[in-house]
């Protein structure tokens with residue numbers, strides 16, 4: 001089995017970060033673009049120190065939320081799915097992400113082209129699996145990468161915020177040729193699925209219960225004591241990266257034998273972001 005490269009795509013924050021979208025939180029009047037740039041550089045250094053090859057997507061200073069590159073591209077194995085962001089203001093952020101994925105020689109597919117109409121039903125040599133129920137007829141295909149949580153071969157997709165049922169079905173079509181299965185997870189409490197849950201290297205799903213729409217949906221769930229403790233980036237099978245604003249959660253992970261790298265992402269949290277939003281990672285642990 002060829003070992004996949006450990007790459008992380010990142011994109012420098014826009015000087016207009018403070019104008020980014022906020023949905024479930026109040027807009028902050030203290031976003032500091034210079035501090036955000038310093039925090040972004042520290043985040044990139046942590047990924048690089050963990051062995052990731054950093055690939056910089058061209059900055060898009062005209063797009064305030066462009067640093068949240070996770071929403072523009074979903075990597076599943078060697079497939080790079082260009083998303084169809086749910087917020088109109090963010091749609092053009094995919095242009096630079098698409099170009100970077102192509103330059104890496106990844107197999108690039110367009111989510112928006114997976115709506116099933118152009119190609120009719122995908123050719124199958126077995127009855128169609130119980131694909132996620134399709135959206136309402138004519139429902140637009142939208143999906144943000146922040147709604148996509150990969151746990152082993154399962155790809156959980158948050159529906160109800162930026163991502164539509166039609167977007168989930170389109171992703172299921174896009175990854176039909178891989179060994180991944182796509183499962184919709186209704187959300188309403190948070191902006192994205194990964195605003196409320198992420199997964200530890202062993203597949204345990206972590207979340208701050210007050211913000212998790214359906215704790216029972218997660219067979220292996222670990223409650224964390226702080227909201228930002230729900231956001232981890234897997235750096236290795238024994239190491240995670242997370243915000244430095246959740247020290248009790250970090251200690252909980254350490255008590256489970258994990259090494260924990262803590263970074264300051266305060267300026268991005270003010271725009272409803274978190275540590276997963278700032279990179280698209282391609283590595284064996286995804």
Ligand SMILES: CN(C)C(=N)NCCC[C@H](N)C(=O)O
Nearest residue numbers: 020021068146194271273277
């Ligand atoms: C996991 N999360 C939260 C993300 N991948 N994206 C954060 C996007 C925040 C941006 N201001 C917006 O509202 O789109």
